[in-house]
Amino acid sequence: MAKIVAGIGSSHVPSFGPAYDGRKFEDPDWKPLFDGYVPVREWLRDTVRPDVAVVVYNDHGSDFSLDRVPTFAIGVRDIYEQADEGFGTRPLPPVKGDADLSWHIAKAVIYDEFDLTVCQEMKVDHGMMAPLPLLFSHDPDWAVRVVPIVVNVIQHPLPTARRCFRLGQAIGRAVASYPEDLKVVVVGTGGMSHQLHGERFGHLSETFDRRWLDLIARDPEELCRMTHEEIMAAAGAESVELIMWLVMRGALAGGAVERKHLNYYAPMTTGMGLISLAAA
């Protein structure tokens, strides 16, 4: 049977892309970010050894548009090309999917009363591609297959924090009922504190981010009680993306978790957080 073995929470700041592609690993202003990912990448590669990553992210008007905004969607193909976000794409191979597992999750979760939009053609943007190469090797090809889960965190009304957690629980049940022996890691992306518009552009809150990093492991119930307004007022309008970490946490909710890694760095306009959790 398939098993969820680990969860990762990670920011998906677009500037990770050019910094990674430009190999700025030793640049003093980037080193605190990249150094934080090294032990997580090695732990995933050597200890966790997942076959599949369920990656929870949001599209930023790159492939989805405002014509139709699914609250939750799932990709169900064997390959996902990169979206052009207005300035071309990055030198990375296309993301490998797992259509069989995706369709299984779609069916199980929809019968569990979470009505996902099912996508057979979907391009992925920095929401997925900013953290993915920091977590998994991609040379010559990706070390994991990916099941993409897309959440609307752009156009209000957004799903509640608790709804995201419950979706994660349903994904956890779906994975556990898949007959093939697969090891699955769930990656929740986005945040942490940031605001990218208005006179409040650049707002950060390390206090909020540190509290979130603590509670996501120890007491996600407290995060589930937060309203969008509370999150946005404390940590910036765009920080509300953090609710996607609760999908990851919900998928691990069946048992105890152990925090393995933690990194935090806020050099510019976004709190860049990273946490890893092992399923007991």
Add this chain to the structure above:
Amino acid sequence: MDEKKDGPQAGLSDWGIPGTYIFDHTRSRVGFELNKLAYSLTDPQNREAFKKDEEAYMARYGLTEAQKDAIRRRDWLALTKHHGGNIYYIYKLGAATGSGLYHMGAQMRGETYEQFLETRGAKGAR
């Protein structure tokens, strides 16, 4: 600010967070065509067409005069505050006109790019 051209659209929401314009139904409705134009710039051919003749490109979409004028002025604050622009969409307009996100942000804060960078902890991480 030119109030006549730039004044707020009627009925935009206020969520009570200073300097913050939450992208809800009030903004998505008035910004629909504006964001649609910005989204179209994910296609390289459209980017070329926009750069070649902005006026002709804007005419393809049902923008208001005030929205067109805010694009002409590269007024990122007005586009997000008054005209229903979502930052992730408007960002593509910035890219097509040579303004990166941090340049757009500095303008929205009412600062120069250099002034804005001085407020950051490690400005090389950009």
